Amino acid sequence: MKSVFENVPDKIIFRLVKMVMEEVDFSELETSQELELTEAITSVESYFGIRGEDYTIDSDYIYNLWNLNIESFEEEKLTTPLYRPTYKQVAFDWAVWETQWVKSTHRHEIETYGTDKDDMMNYIYGMRNDGNLNWYDGKEIDSEVTESETTDDDIDDNSFTIL
Numbered sequence: 001m002k003s004v005f006e007n008v009p010d011k012i013i014f015r016l017v018k019m020v021m022e023e024v025d026f027s028e029l030e031t032s033q034e035l036e037l038t039e040a041i042t043s044v045e046s047y048f049g050i051r052g053e054d055y056t057i058d059s060d061y062i063y064n065l066w067n068l069n070i071e072s073f074e075e076e077k078l079t080t081p082l083y084r085p086t087y088k089q090v091a092f093d094w095a096v097w098e099t100q101w102v103k104s105t106h107r108h109e110i111e112t113y114g115t116d117k118d119d120m121m122n123y124i125y126g127m128r129n130d131g132n133l134n135w136y137d138g139k140e141i142d143s144e145v146t147e148s149e150t151t152d153d154d155i156d157d158n159s160f161t162i163l
Contacts, residue, residue: 106138
């Protein structure tokens with residue numbers, strides 16, 4: 001989704017950014033997603049009757065617009081057209097290491113001479129306890145992750161591609 005600010009004329013967006021600059025020192029920001037910036041943009045955009053649908057992309061647009069036009073925003077008035085950031089879609093890989101607790105069900109078929117369920121279950125438990133029957137000897141028929149815990153994650157910097 002593109003930013004609502006893409007279609008705002010230069011003179012209006014210039015005034016909007018200048019008002020945001022009264023609340024935020026852009027040169028101190030490390031990212032377009034800092035709370036201070038997003039809150040300032042939300043406050044100022046309502047003054048202009050502009051309401052974006054996605055504050056993350058709108059903040060990114062304003063931050064990059066400022067970055068492309070630092071010298072212009074040092075002036076009181078806009079004297080040249082603004083350079084506009086271009087919309088891009090990027091793909092990247094994000095690896096996640098997690099521990100999973102999985103319940104898997106294995107179907108077994110064995111032979112027995114047992115006469116009732118209790119005899120058969122005792123026979124099966126006895127085989128298991130003696131190591132003559134293991135869960136992995138059967139065929140897996142169901143598997144369900146019952147719980148998981150993320151232990152680490154990492155965004156692969158080398159995987160970024162512009163689509």
